[in-house]
Amino acid sequence: MSDHDEVRAVRELRAAVERLPREVRPARDLWPEIAGRLDERPRDQSAAGWWRLAAAVVLMAGGLFAATNLAPEARSPLLPVAAVAEAGSAMAAAHLRQRDGVLHAHNDLIAVAAQRRGRLDAVGAAALVAGLADLERATAEIEAALADSPRDRRLRLALAAAYRREAGWTSRLARV
Amino acid sequence: MRKTTLWTLAILFAAVAARAEQSVNATRSVAADATISIENVVGSLTIIGSDETELRVTGTMGDDVEELEISGDADELSIEVVIPDDDNWQGKRKVGADLEIRVPRGVSLEVESVSASIDISGVSGAIEAGSVSGAVTVAGGSSDVEVESVSGAVSVTGGSGSIVAESVSGAVVLEGVAGDIEATTVSGTIKVDAGAVDDVELESVAGSIYFKGRLTDGTLDIESHSGNVEVLLPADLGAEFELESFSGRIENAFGPAARRSDRYEPGVSVEFSTGSGSADVSIETFSGNIVLKKY
Numbered sequence: 001m002s003d004h005d006e007v008r009a010v011r012e013l014r015a016a017v018e019r020l021p022r023e024v025r026p027a028r029d030l031w032p033e034i035a036g037r038l039d040e041r042p043r044d045q046s047a048a049g050w051w052r053l054a055a056a057v058v059l060m061a062g063g064l065f066a067a068t069n070l071a072p073e074a075r076s077p078l079l080p081v082a083a084v085a086e087a088g089s090a091m092a093a094a095h096l097r098q099r100d101g102v103l104h105a106h107n108d109l110i111a112v113a114a115q116r117r118g119r120l121d122a123v124g125a126a127a128l129v130a131g132l133a134d135l136e137r138a139t140a141e142i143e144a145a146l147a148d149s150p151r152d153r154r155l156r157l158a159l160a161a162a163y164r165r166e167a168g169w170t171s172r173l174a175r176v
Numbered sequence: 177m178r179k180t181t182l183w184t185l186a187i188l189f190a191a192v193a194a195r196a197e198q199s200v201n202a203t204r205s206v207a208a209d210a211t212i213s214i215e216n217v218v219g220s221l222t223i224i225g226s227d228e229t230e231l232r233v234t235g236t237m238g239d240d241v242e243e244l245e246i247s248g249d250a251d252e253l254s255i256e257v258v259i260p261d262d263d264n265w266q267g268k269r270k271v272g273a274d275l276e277i278r279v280p281r282g283v284s285l286e287v288e289s290v291s292a293s294i295d296i297s298g299v300s301g302a303i304e305a306g307s308v309s310g311a312v313t314v315a316g317g318s319s320d321v322e323v324e325s326v327s328g329a330v331s332v333t334g335g336s337g338s339i340v341a342e343s344v345s346g347a348v349v350l351e352g353v354a355g356d357i358e359a360t361t362v363s364g365t366i367k368v369d370a371g372a373v374d375d376v377e378l379e380s381v382a383g384s385i386y387f388k389g390r391l392t393d394g395t396l397d398i399e400s401h402s403g404n405v406e407v408l409l410p411a412d413l414g415a416e417f418e419l420e421s422f423s424g425r426i427e428n429a430f431g432p433a434a435r436r437s438d439r440y441e442p443g444v445s446v447e448f449s450t451g452s453g454s455a456d457v458s459i460e461t462f463s464g465n466i467v468l469k470k471y
Binding site: 123124126127128130131134135137138141142145149152154155158161162165169 | 346379382442
């Protein structure tokens, strides 16, 4: 190959490289597979600092309410929080402890509601428990998604909203 | 002889059963704009607004009801079905009361029950009604309505002004309503078929949300976690729209298709405006689908 040919080949190669797209869009949606793999690896422990704080605030509010309003004998078994418990990481364990506090407050409120009336019927009591489980499930889903995408601002906002929602419903249920 | 004995026993049993109910018939003078609070744990409450100038309570109460206590004055009256103060009455004692209460149309009501259903109609004053497992129904044009139930259905028909409805697992149904609307549920469905509305806030965790109504220059704000959202708005609506879902699907009849919000993460969203854009529509879900339609 002469020098002239080599220069021409290099120019053509460079031109070809410049014609390549800056981004390559996948032929199909790869997110489900990525999300599946993310689920398999340990959760990012560093990303959860601020919402641990949010959980702690909710916990403190719940604990304060429980301490000032609830009788000790009102305690009842915890609701299951399968999504959080299954995560298994150190972060999930720490978070689970915080969530335990919130759940204690929730369950105490159910017991208090029953005590106050002494007449809460089975349908209403079951609806309360199921409603709280739904709230827990929704929050756990957002927590799991945020653990996978810790920089997602919308998820952080959604989780904060979920904690507010739980706190709001907890206080509503206290009025029952 | 044996047949006669059986008949006698049957008649005696019927007589005892008949005694298991107390009939109620009471009247009180109340002001046209009085505040009336009513509490009945089990049974049913039917409250009817009328042009009469006095309050009338009729109906029946179980034999174990201690008394129907009516206290207060013409401006502030309280009606309570008093039942034994112990925890073991449920299913064992006859403490239910089925009452019909006629009130002047302009009174304000505060009504509370545990499993008793509450049915209110024709009252134009403010209404607050709550139950644990009983259904709560309000019809007939009150300006301010606040209703809630844990597992019972909540229904408001024809109100305007400010309407707030909450449930945990019961359905929330608002029909022919106008003004400001706020509906919240955990797992119950929300269905709103409204007239002209100003500001609307609908929120659900797992229940689906349906909204149809004429939005002029107010806001429609809908949030759902996993419940699907279906919204029907007038085809000529001028509004700014924001639709967003983390893992749900978005169908949009008013503007462009939703796109992935971030190249590396899931979630679709779309923002656009139509016409004058004087109203604001915001719909957000986590995993629920969003369907926005014209009518």
